[in-house]
């Protein structure tokens with residue numbers, strides 16, 4: 001081959017690689033690039049070990065005996081997945097019903113705005129985002145309601161990402177992010193005018209514990225809405241396929257056991273909330289929330305090849321391939337959970353802290 005052909009071949013290969021990594025890299029355009037994938041606060045050489053520890057802890061979610069260790073492993077999980085989520089999904093780490101003619105971004109925003117509309121807040125109110133991720137919902141909600149949103153997440157890498165995004169969006173005067181455990185929140189009693197949680201309380205080993213904390217920090221008379229991950233009335237514990245799907249969802253999403261839809265209101269009543277409304281937002285006429293996962297399948301294959309290449313050449317931490325592989329399989333379990341109707345990630349419950357404390361008899 002003469003030097004001109006060699007040059008052309010090299011340029012073509014380099015151009016192709018640039019296109020594959022930097023242009024085609026994200027499943028959709030989000031801001032995080034494939035070349036920036038990291039293990040969150042975990043140093044690159046420890047990513048694989050942390051993944052193995054995570055995996056052996058959550059392998060059999062229903063058999064986790066040490067519930068007090070769950071928040072630490074959930075923290076590890078978010079160190080491992082936060083960059084991949086941002087790269088392949090965006091800044092809002094949740095699902096939303098499919099809306100024909102609307103982009104995923106718009107459908108996501110509408111699902112978030114619905115939460116704050118339900119809790120009836122006024123501009124200037126102080127509201128709590130329980131399990132805020134990197135703050136996608138928080139920013140949409142602050143911009144829509146002009147309320148001041150305080151978010152809490154167990155993962156310090158997410159705190160930094162969220163603060164950076166808030167600043168970039170010019171919303172840092174309305175959005176504050178705190179690193180902490182939602183099972184023991186660093187907030188005063190009766191200090192919030194409202195609260196919401198979007199697909200986050202499913203990480204709590206006992207739902208009552210997180211609901212009790214939200215109850216404590218809310219002002220009397222104020223509202224709390226939660227979008228819960230649940231098994232539906234179609235789930236049969238004696239059906240091996242149902243069990244496989246639910247276990248697959250639990251393992252790949254750091255869940256210490258999914259709850260049944262019928263347990264949610266019970267937990268809320270137990271800590272003193274009044275039930276205002278309860279509705280599975282995934283049910284018809286809503287269109288499938290899992291459409292987006294199905295539509296992304298080819299992109300996830302491409303992403304997997306990209307992650308393998310980036311890890312092989314030392315740009316991404318080695319364990320990223322294992323983490324991506326786990327998410328790839330989890331996407332399939334979630335899709336099967338949606339298709340079969342045995343799982344919902346948006347069982348909505350709207351709760352009120354009573355104005356008067358119930359009298360002790």
Ligand SMILES: C=C(CC[C@@H](C)[C@H]1CC[C@H]2C3=CC[C@H]4[C@H](C)[C@@H](O)CC[C@]4(C)[C@H]3CC[C@]12C)C(C)C
Nearest residue numbers: 084085088089093094199253300303327328330331
């Ligand atoms: C509420 C939770 C997270 C819900 C979703 C935001 C995430 C659940 C599964 C994730 C993903 C699966 C497949 C990934 C794909 C292989 C990769 O190439 C790009 C990112 C994914 C699409 C990733 C994105 C986020 C999820 C959809 C839980 C944890 C309680």
Ligand SMILES: C[S@@+](CC[C@H](N)C(=O)[O-])C[C@H]1O[C@@H](n2cnc3c(N)ncnc32)[C@H](O)[C@@H]1O
Nearest residue numbers: 092093094131132133153154181182198200203
């Ligand atoms: C799936 S993400 C959802 C994030 C956000 N609500 C959204 O929709 O983008 C779950 C969030 O809950 C947080 N979380 C889980 N367990 C927690 C705990 N014990 N204390 C505080 N945050 C927790 C995680 O750190 C993560 O930010």
